[in-house]
Amino acid sequence: MNYLIILNLLIFLGLSFALTRLSGPQHSLSKQILIGLGAGIMFGLLLQIGYSETPDVINTTLKWTGVIGSSYINLLRMVIMPLVLIMMISAVVRMREVAALGKVGGSVIGILIATTMVAALIGILIANLFGLSMDGMTEGARELARANVLQSQHESIAELDLADTLIRFVPSNIFSDLSGARPTSVIAVVIFGILFGIAALLVANEDEQKGAAIVSFVETAQAIIMKLVRMIMLLTPYGILALMTKVVAESNGQDIVALLTFIVASYVAIAIMFAIHAVLLGLNGVNLRAYFRKVWPVLVFAFSSRSSAATIPLNIETQIHKLNVSPSIANLSATFGATIGQNGCAGIYPAMLATMIAPSMGIDPLDPLFMLQLITIVAISSFGVAGVGGGATFAALVVLPAMGFPIALVALLISIEPLIDMARTALNVNGSITAGLLTNQLLGEDIPHFQAVESAQNLNK
DSSP, rough: OOHHHHHHHHHHHHHHHHHHOOTTTTHHHHHHHHHHHEEEEEHHHHHHTTTTTTTTHHHHHHHHHHHHHHHHHHHHHHHHHHHHHHHHHHHHHHHHHHHHHHHHHHHHHHHHHOOOOHHHHHHHHHHHHTTTTTTTOOOOOOHHHHHHHHHHHOOOOTTTOOOHHHHHOOOOOHHHHHHTTTTTTTHHHHHHHHHHHHHHHHHHHOOOHHHHHHHHHHHHHHHHHHHHHHHHHTTHHHHHHHHHHHHHHOHHHHHHTTHHHHHHHHHHHHHHHHHHHHHHHHHTTTOOOHHHHHHHHHHHHHHHHOOOTTTTHHHHHHHHHHHHOOOOHHHHHHHHHTTOOOOIIIIIIHHHHHHHGGGGOOOOOOOOOHHHHHHHEEEEEHHHHHHOOOOOHHHHHHHHHHHTTOHHHHHHHHGHHHHHHHHHHHHHHHHHHHHHHHHHHHHHGSOOOOOOHHHHHHHHH
């Protein structure tokens, strides 16, 4: 192995060891995550600047540091399905009333879709404010290769409509979905968990002795799975260190400068949508300073990992333990928010791309009819995104053809995609937490969650 690679790995190990020195009750997890984030950025810059002429050194270094980052992501993915299943069963069993479940689900999805429509409007207005256009963008070898891949992906989902997507939500083989075999596996597990919980409720109502056994089993399983989640969460600072190192080291400075206006416009739109979330929470009596202090570790992890699904365990734990949200609401908002109504990926991004393309198609991007059509398609496609795997790219592949627009622009932005996707993912997760907290504020009195919160607090002791 090249001695430079060994030196880089020793530096990485040194940073990891420094993080271990920060573990303990005197240093909060959010502080450790923030330090890991900063260390990853600095180390990534060091690799990019120091080895710009020797990319093989960067690639090999990232291959080995990626063992930490990828292993951490795999551990989170490992716990997602059992966590969602157990927590949904527990939530339904505690709810005692099936009708309340419908209210919760309807409220969560309604808020997610409504905020996604607002996000699309923000994307349209910001793209116009910054004068963004696809004119003048050039295609390199990477972009052309990406365009061919996107075209094949578009052909595979072109025939997929809302009805097909809804059918995909229903599980046909729960063991297959527990392995995450399908893009909609998380939603399928949620549905199975709800049905299993309802069946458990019916059995409990028929036989009091079996009902007590069911509750005992569910509470024990929940305690075990939450303890497992907390064990994995302790590894978060090291995972963030490795993930941020990879993101920064692989960034192309020239591409970032060339597309700087689009990057700035995207971050402005995302910041405005964060502010709208804050306004909605503030109007419902939420202390915003306390809120963002409590969700900060979740947003940092979402930003670093670029995965709403991988953030589900931390999302659920934070809603239940720190925000006092009912387990049923927390599970629904975290899981639905990772696949439906994503404010950043399914709202802002495709709306901005469509607005950039519109002038070349002879359409005024500020035409009210165009804006209404685009926002409506974005709202509908936010369900379709879950059916084809999620993410901003798939959202664009659904929205742009529906508007009659070409998809080439998606390929032209490939070089800066990771940089923007980090903030989009954080916005997606914040949107799901906002939906959960607002639903809890609206319906919390009808959902018995105090017992669950007390149990969660006991787990933290």
